[in-house]
Amino acid sequence: MHNDDNSRRDFLRGGVALAGGSMLRFTVPGIAALAQAACSAKDESKAFAILTSSEAREFEAIAARILPTTATPGAREAGVIWFFDQTFGTFNAGNLQFARSGLADFQAAVDGSTLFSDLDETTQDAHLKTQDQTPFFNMIWFMTLTGFFGMSKYGGNRNDIGWKLLDVDPTQHAYQSPFGYYDAEYMKEHASE
Amino acid sequence: MSDSPRFNTREAVDFVIVGSGSAGGIIAKELSTAGFDVVVLEQGPYRKAAEFTHDEVDVIFNDSLLGGGPKVSGQTFRDDASKVAQEPFRTPAEYAQTVGGSSVHFTANFWRLRESDFKEKSVWGAIEGTNFADWPITYDELEPYYTKVDWEIGVSGAPGPFDSYRSKPFPMPPMEINSSGVLMEKAAKSLGLHAQVEPLAILTRAHNGRTPCIKCGYCMFFGCEVGAKSSTLASMIPLAEASGHCEIRPECAVFRLETGANGKISEVLYYDPDGNEQSQKAKAVIVCANGAETSRLLLLSDNPRHPDGLSNSSGFVGRNLMFNSHAASSGLFEHQLNEYKGVQVTRVIHDFYEADPGRGFYGGGGIDARAFLSATPVLHAITSLPAGTPRWGAQFKDTIGRSMTRTMSLATGSTSLAQDSNNITLDPTHTDQWGRPAIRVTYKDHPDDLAMATFLQDRSMELLEAAGAEQSWRWPVNPQTGGNHLLGTCRMGNDPGTSVVDRYHRSHEIKNLFICDGSSMVTSGRGQPTMTIMALAFRAAEHIGKAAAAGDI
Numbered sequence: 001m002h003n004d005d006n007s008r009r010d011f012l013r014g015g016v017a018l019a020g021g022s023m024l025r026f027t028v029p030g031i032a033a034l035a036q037a038a039c040s041a042k043d044e045s046k047a048f049a050i051l052t053s054s055e056a057r058e059f060e061a062i063a064a065r066i067l068p069t070t071a072t073p074g075a076r077e078a079g080v081i082w083f084f085d086q087t088f089g090t091f092n093a094g095n096l097q098f099a100r101s102g103l104a105d106f107q108a109a110v111d112g113s114t115l116f117s118d119l120d121e122t123t124q125d126a127h128l129k130t131q132d133q134t135p136f137f138n139m140i141w142f143m144t145l146t147g148f149f150g151m152s153k154y155g156g157n158r159n160d161i162g163w164k165l166l167d168v169d170p171t172q173h174a175y176q177s178p179f180g181y182y183d184a185e186y187m188k189e190h191a192s193e
Numbered sequence: 194m195s196d197s198p199r200f201n202t203r204e205a206v207d208f209v210i211v212g213s214g215s216a217g218g219i220i221a222k223e224l225s226t227a228g229f230d231v232v233v234l235e236q237g238p239y240r241k242a243a244e245f246t247h248d249e250v251d252v253i254f255n256d257s258l259l260g261g262g263p264k265v266s267g268q269t270f271r272d273d274a275s276k277v278a279q280e281p282f283r284t285p286a287e288y289a290q291t292v293g294g295s296s297v298h299f300t301a302n303f304w305r306l307r308e309s310d311f312k313e314k315s316v317w318g319a320i321e322g323t324n325f326a327d328w329p330i331t332y333d334e335l336e337p338y339y340t341k342v343d344w345e346i347g348v349s350g351a352p353g354p355f356d357s358y359r360s361k362p363f364p365m366p367p368m369e370i371n372s373s374g375v376l377m378e379k380a381a382k383s384l385g386l387h388a389q390v391e392p393l394a395i396l397t398r399a400h401n402g403r404t405p406c407i408k409c410g411y412c413m414f415f416g417c418e419v420g421a422k423s424s425t426l427a428s429m430i431p432l433a434e435a436s437g438h439c440e441i442r443p444e445c446a447v448f449r450l451e452t453g454a455n456g457k458i459s460e461v462l463y464y465d466p467d468g469n470e471q472s473q474k475a476k477a478v479i480v481c482a483n484g485a486e487t488s489r490l491l492l493l494s495d496n497p498r499h500p501d502g503l504s505n506s507s508g509f510v511g512r513n514l515m516f517n518s519h520a521a522s523s524g525l526f527e528h529q530l531n532e533y534k535g536v537q538v539t540r541v542i543h544d545f546y547e548a549d550p551g552r553g554f555y556g557g558g559g560i561d562a563r564a565f566l567s568a569t570p571v572l573h574a575i576t577s578l579p580a581g582t583p584r585w586g587a588q589f590k591d592t593i594g595r596s597m598t599r600t601m602s603l604a605t606g607s608t609s610l611a612q613d614s615n616n617i618t619l620d621p622t623h624t625d626q627w628g629r630p631a632i633r634v635t636y637k638d639h640p641d642d643l644a645m646a647t648f649l650q651d652r653s654m655e656l657l658e659a660a661g662a663e664q665s666w667r668w669p670v671n672p673q674t675g676g677n678h679l680l681g682t683c684r685m686g687n688d689p690g691t692s693v694v695d696r697y698h699r700s701h702e703i704k705n706l707f708i709c710d711g712s713s714m715v716t717s718g719r720g721q722p723t724m725t726i727m728a729l730a731f732r733a734a735e736h737i738g739k740a741a742a743a744g745d746i
Contacts, residue, residue, distance in 0.1 A: 066585040074590065091255055125586065132584060141585065142575065149570035150250045165594040166570055168533050170247045173418065174407040179535050180372035180598070181528035 050089040050096065054115075056081050058103055061117035062137075063144040065124050073161045075144050083147025083156030095139065102136025197434040197441065198230075202473045206230045207741060209461045209475040211447050211490065214294020215723050216710040216730035217481030218425020219346075222432045223734035225439035229741060232440050232473055233433075234463055236260070237290030239443035240297075242427065245416030249571045252415055258298050260290030267623040267631030270674055278620060278633045285634035285675035286485035286617070291416070292443055293426025295483070295677065296723065300413040300537050301394040301422050302561065302606075303348055304721040305339050305728075307357040308332040309547060313716060317548055320555055323639065324513050324611040328715045329687045329696040332357055338728040346727060347423040349397040353389030355543045365398045367391075367539070368406070372530035373601040374539035377562035380659035381542055388540040391561060394423035394723070395536055403427060408535040410568055445471070446627045450478060450494040450503060450706070457705045458503075464627050477705040477746045479698075479737065481730070484514065484679030484712040485632050488617040491683070491693075491708075493629065504700040504708070509693050510683055511618055513611035514634070515717040516676025518558070518642040520605045520650035521565060524662030525579050529598040532564030542656075545649060546719055548608075556645025558607025558719045560653055565602035573597045580666035603656060605649035606720015610639040611681050638672045646670045678722050683712035697740075698733040705746050709733040 048056055063075035063084075075081075088096045110116050110127055119127065131137050147156030149163070151170075156162070163169055178184035200206050207229040210217045217233060225231045237260060246252070256262035262284060269278035270285040289295045309316065311328040319325060340361045342348065350363045367390040370378075374388070381388040395412070396405045406421040420427035433439035444466035451472070453459035460474045480487045488511035492502040502510050541561040548557045567573040574593050577600060582592045609615075615636045623631035638646075647670045657665035686692025689701035698713060700706040711726050718725060740746050 067590045068587050070587050070590065072590075072594070128585070145574045146250060146254065146571050149574050151248050153248075154250055163570060165590070166573070166597045167529075167594070168570060168597060170411075170533075170570065173247075173409045175410070175534040176408065177369035177371070177535070179408075180531035182372035182375040182526075182530060183370055186370060186375040 048085045051085045057117045059084050062140050065128050066144045067148055072165055075148055078148050078156055078161040079158040080144050080147035080156045083154050086155035200232055200440050205474040205476050206232050207476050209473050209478050211480045212482035213292050215296045215726045218429040219730035220479055220734040221439050222429040224738055225433045225436040227738050230438050234445045234447050235292050235443050236446040239292045242418055242420040245418045247411050249569050258289045258291055265626045267625045269620045269623050269633045271635050272637040274635055283675050286632055286679055287677040288483045293424040296424035297416045297426050298414055302538055302721045303392045303394045303724045306718050306725050310718055326715055329685055335728050338731040341731045342727045346428045347396050347400045348392055348394055350392030351390040354387050368397055368536050371535050371539045373532055373562035376660040377540040380656040383659045386542050386544045388542055391538040391541045396421045410533045413537050448629050452496050479707040481710045483710050484682040485617050487712045488682045489632050492619050504693050504702045507690050511616045512613055513681040514615040515609035515680040516673050517609050517678045517717050517720045518607045518646040520646040520670045521602055522650055522653040522667040523600055523602040524657035524665040526599050530601055531598050533568050537563040554641040554644040556608045556641050558605055558649050560603050560605050560649055563602055563604055565604055567597050567600040579664050603653035607645045609642050609717040617682050680711040680714045680717050683708045684715050685713045697736040707737055
């Protein structure tokens with residue numbers, strides 16, 4: 001008795017609600033961007049199932065400013081765009097039209113006929129600051145994080161890049177105490193008593 | 194499964210149990226092993242331990258264990274009866290749909306109530322505008338069943354300084370302390386408070402043929418892949434099926450209890466996995482579907498003799514919904530805690546459990562230290578960053594990376610007052626995927642409930658500072674728009690005018706109808722109700738079995 005249309009919508013609604021329930025945060029100016037790494041959207045454009053290569057390039061460019069490439073890999077290297085493509089073709093299909101129309105509005109707000117992906121990163125960040133409270137941005141933000149930190153079977157988090165950033169490994173199913181610094185210290189203290 | 198019988202739907206079985214969760218699973222085991230023929234109708238699928246995963250996208254964002262989320266359930270929410278209820282983002286009445294029910298995905302924190310919980314109105318006095326009441330039973334009466342839960346379900350722990358008495362020790366030692374537990378102990382000591390071991394429905398050693406916890410870290414929201422979490426799926430259902438007297442029918446959604454000419458329930462109508470209407474005849478019915486589903490089913494089963502729903506002459510079916518109140522605050526620490534490993538909670542503070550007139554409002558609760566939403570990667574990234582973190586960009590990313598293993602949260606659980614205005618009713622326009630009128634939740638926390646949650650959060654912030662947090666922050670205490678503790682909606686009581694079932698969970702009005710789940714609770718307790726639901730279930734099963742054996746049904 002599973003209703004695919006409904007669960008697709010739920011995917012995003014639930015995530016946005018969870019994010020909205022978190023503590024209040026204040027947006028401060030982004031950090032100056034580092035050089036872009038190779039664009040996976042261009043490299044593998046033929047493999048997209050749902051997105052056009054130009055759509056993929058723009059979505060990926062936005063995702064890459066949300067989780068940029070720094071000393072560690074970002075959304076681009078983690079293949080977040082493949083999460084977009086895969087889930088827009090499955091349980092997230094109900095949001096594809098909204099994403100496409102949102103992207104059109106997002107692009108329209110960029111000066112002139114330049115694509116967001118063609119702007120330099122400083123200009124990209126300046127533009128994103130004018131757009132980061134919109135429902136479209138919220139959706140891209142949520143999908144970027146889910147693609148970056150979710151299981152790689154959904155297309156993103158390639159080479160466990162997301163989990164390596166966190167220093168965790170959810171594929172490991174068993175641990176032993178001590179787990180962290182404070183309980184390790186506690187065990188040492190109590191062992192010497 | 195091989196011993197599990199298949200009963201003829203046209204021949205009345207001794208009992209049909211609606212729901213296989215914390216109460217239904219236990220009652221099924223108790224009655225079937227006593228020799229009664231039992232059919233359990235569960236609307237969720239029959240997942241086994243090996244099918245549970247660490248897949249956040251599937252479990253948390255696609256609501257796979259919850260049956261698909263609010264659009265599928267059609268549930269609606271409003272905070273006041275004068276408003277038209279709306280479709281919410283998150284399911285207002287949240288529960289697992291799977292064999293074992295919410296005992297499969299709960300966090301396994303496992304508090305008993307205390308003596309005071311059962312007679313609190315007598316001690317505190319009436320609270321105007323509420324249905325605050327004493328229970329019809331006492332702690333003494335329930336204690337043997339709490340102990341039965343400890344030993345049969347499998348509970349690890351150690352006694353705390355404020356606990357009510359227990360007739361037998363815990364069957365196994367507590368979980369090893371984790372880093373949040375260590376920090377909680379340190380902070381409590383410096384503030385003159387008492388951090389005690391958190392009792393958990395999680396095995397620390399092999400018990401009743403089950404394996405102990407492997408510390409994977411995926412307790413909250415997820416099913417346990419080794420069956421160490423003491424769900425009824427892991428602990429009770431296998432025994433029920435092995436009795437040869439219990440048939441579990443998964444993916445069967447009950448939509449009506451049919452009443453015969455003699456005034457008793459005669460059969461249970463449900464949709465089978467193909468969506469076809471079926472009926473199971475029964476000598477007696479036990480509804481254990483949770484405080485939301487149980488209420489809906491009774492309201493759906495109205496007939497000329499019961500125009501307002503079954504067992505609802507008092508009007509108390511669906512009323513007095515209590516979610517427990519909650520607050521959370523978090524801290525960032527210098528070193529790694531790695532709370533993604535192990536169980537959520539190893540230490541809790543119960544210094545504020547008892548209501549204190551000196552606070553100026555009614556209420557009580559506990560504070561526990563835990564990973565909370567930083568236990569899993571996606572949830573951490575989207576919900577749990579320190580206040581002031583940019584929402585995107587390099588600093589955002591760096592903060593996510595540094596904070597997951599260094600965050601500790603203090604979660605509070607506290608009282609909810611029973612109110613007429615907080616209730617479950619049938620939504621007049623929405624339906625669920627089976628076509629049943631949807632559950633409509635109307636709820637607004639009582640001012641005392643919010644005051645107590647805020648009080649505990651204030652104490653939590655003091656604890657975080659005392660624990661040495663580099664930074665601490667709190668999540669706003671707002672009126673709740675949903676919950677997963679679904680309590681009080683078919684309360685037990687001696688007075689048929691103000692309760693739905695008697696002290697043994699039998700309907701005041703229909704002799705062969707029994708109700709046992711969170712809906713039976715008269716007060717909310719302090720925030721971890723599953724232990725009490727399970728103890729009530731063992732007690733109810735004993736009395737129901739005796740009544741059946743004596744022909745008194």
